[in-house]
Amino acid sequence: MIRALHFSPFLQLTGANRSMLTLVGAQDGAAVVTLEDGPLAAEARARGARVFPVFDAGARERGKADRFARTVATLVRAARQTGAQVVHTHSAMGVRYALPAARIARLPLVAHQRDNWARDRFHLGLGFADRIVAIADWVRRGLPPRLAAKADVVHNAVAAPTELPPRRPGPVRIGMAGRCTPEKGQDLLVRACAALPGDVAFECHVWGLDDSAYAAELRRLAAAGPAGRFVFEPFRNDVDRFYEAMDVVVSPSRFEEPFGRTAIEGMAWGKAVVAAGHGGLVEIVRDGEDGLLFAPGSAEALAGALGRLLADDALRTDLGRAGRRAAIERFSPETHAEAIERTYRKVLSG
Numbered sequence: 001m002i003r004a005l006h007f008s009p010f011l012q013l014t015g016a017n018r019s020m021l022t023l024v025g026a027q028d029g030a031a032v033v034t035l036e037d038g039p040l041a042a043e044a045r046a047r048g049a050r051v052f053p054v055f056d057a058g059a060r061e062r063g064k065a066d067r068f069a070r071t072v073a074t075l076v077r078a079a080r081q082t083g084a085q086v087v088h089t090h091s092a093m094g095v096r097y098a099l100p101a102a103r104i105a106r107l108p109l110v111a112h113q114r115d116n117w118a119r120d121r122f123h124l125g126l127g128f129a130d131r132i133v134a135i136a137d138w139v140r141r142g143l144p145p146r147l148a149a150k151a152d153v154v155h156n157a158v159a160a161p162t163e164l165p166p167r168r169p170g171p172v173r174i175g176m177a178g179r180c181t182p183e184k185g186q187d188l189l190v191r192a193c194a195a196l197p198g199d200v201a202f203e204c205h206v207w208g209l210d211d212s213a214y215a216a217e218l219r220r221l222a223a224a225g226p227a228g229r230f231v232f233e234p235f236r237n238d239v240d241r242f243y244e245a246m247d248v249v250v251s252p253s254r255f256e257e258p259f260g261r262t263a264i265e266g267m268a269w270g271k272a273v274v275a276a277g278h279g280g281l282v283e284i285v286r287d288g289e290d291g292l293l294f295a296p297g298s299a300e301a302l303a304g305a306l307g308r309l310l311a312d313d314a315l316r317t318d319l320g321r322a323g324r325r326a327a328i329e330r331f332s333p334e335t336h337a338e339a340i341e342r343t344y345r346k347v348l349s350g
Contacts, residue, residue: 002344005084005107006049007033007075009094013040013237015178015261016114019135019156020090024049026157026337031082033075035067039237052078068097075101086110086344092117095125108347113151115258117143130347133340135259136280152343155283156259157336160268160328165244172310174248175205175231177239178262180215185252185276185297190218192252192303194225200310207233207242243269247316248309251275254297260284264331267291267323272316274305284331290322 006024008017017040024030025047032044037053044051054067054074061067075098079087087105089098090112102109111129115122116139126132132151134140140151174193178184186206193204204222209215209232222230236242243249249266251257256279263284266273275281277293285291292308295301309316 001028002085002341002348003029003031003083004086004088004110004344005031005033005075005079005082006088006090007094007098008040008090009035009071009097010091011035011038011040012235013043013239015156016090016112018239019114019261020112021047022157022159022333023337023340025159026333029082031078031084033071033078035071050078050082071097072101072104076104079105079107085348088112088340089129090114092123092126095129099125099128110343110347113139113143113258115139116256117147130350131343133343136283138256138280138283139258152339152346154336154339154343155331156261156264157333158261158264158268158327158331159333160324164270164324167247168245171201171203172247172316173203173205173245174250174306175207175242175246176250176252176262177207177242180208180210180212180218180235182214183253183255185254186218187214187221188252188254188297188299188302189250190221190225190230191299192306193229194221195299195303196307196310198226202229202310203231204229205231205233205242205246207239208235209233210235239265243271246271248272248274248306250302250306251281252294252302253279253281255279256296257281263291264327268327268331270320270324272309272319273323274302274309285323286326290326291319 021043031050033052034041036055037057041051054071087098087102087107088110108130110131112133114135134151134153137153140153249271251260251263253276259280263273263275273291275285276296278296287293292305294305
């Protein structure tokens with residue numbers, strides 16, 4: 001297996017970093033550069049990777065120029081010490097650090113494109129990558145033609161639990177976890193759940209709330225609904241506890257998700273998944289087979305889909321089982337690692 005040096009400029013265990021960790025766990029001899037020795041570094045070590053933090057515990061950054069210089073130096077040092085054959089940045093933003101490091105180390109650069117491309121500073125330098133990995137065909141088709149020509153579509157992967165724990169007793173739990181922004185559509189879920197009949201026993205769980213005005217609006221919407229129906233949580237790293245507890249996982253994004261990692265994670269945990277029917281989500285969820293799709297941006301359509309699942313235990317169970325099979329067959333770490341290996345071989349041979 002080709003030795004890769006991985007890099008992410010993000011600190012939290014976001015979807016992009018969880019995807020990177022899944023790949024790292026499926027590769028032999030992987031190394032990871034992190035900005036600090038925190039949760040991401042700990043998780044990478046737990047998956048067998050050799051980790052190189054840019055800033056050790058207690059070290060302080062002295063401005064953006066200092067961060068840039070130290071990050072590039074750490075990437076070069078890690079590449080040489082590990083004998084890496086490829087530098088792999090897991091965000092377009094990471095290209096600004098990984099590109100000079102790859103050129104100094106005389107290694108090819110692979111850049112993961114995990115979002116919708118735009119002509120902005122975030123994507124500056126993406127065109128200099130030797131190869132691009134697009135997380136969905138939706139993402140690849142959104143790239144400028146010269147970038148799409150050197151992009152491989154490799155869907156994100158998820159490590160499905162070997163065994164599923166028994167369902168926790170209590171009402172049906174419907175939930176979503178993700179960044180607290182209007183584009184993610186938390187308000188659509190809250191409005192949909194508030195509109196469902198008050199005599200239906202269920203809970204709506206929303207993980208990822210912060211102290212923003214949008215989060216305050218979500219709490220106001222919830223307060224107008226039936227008492228005791230809503231449970232809010234801040235951002236948490238133990239997202240597996242969320243999936244373990246839920247019965248239905250919702251991805252209600254207003255914007256066209258590049259992929260929709262929470263959908264495959266919910267499927268892997270055997271949960272019925274309900275997702276907005278646009279963007280990369282339609283490459284994941286097959287409506288009526290392994291999940292349900294609803295009209296994007298419509299709280300009424302989402303309420304209708306949730307109402308079907310609340311009224312039909314068998315449908316909820318069947319979709320959860322089908323989703324788990326799909327996650328194991330289509331989105332396994334092994335399948336993902338093999339596809340990434342093919343991309344590495346293209347850049348090494350070309």
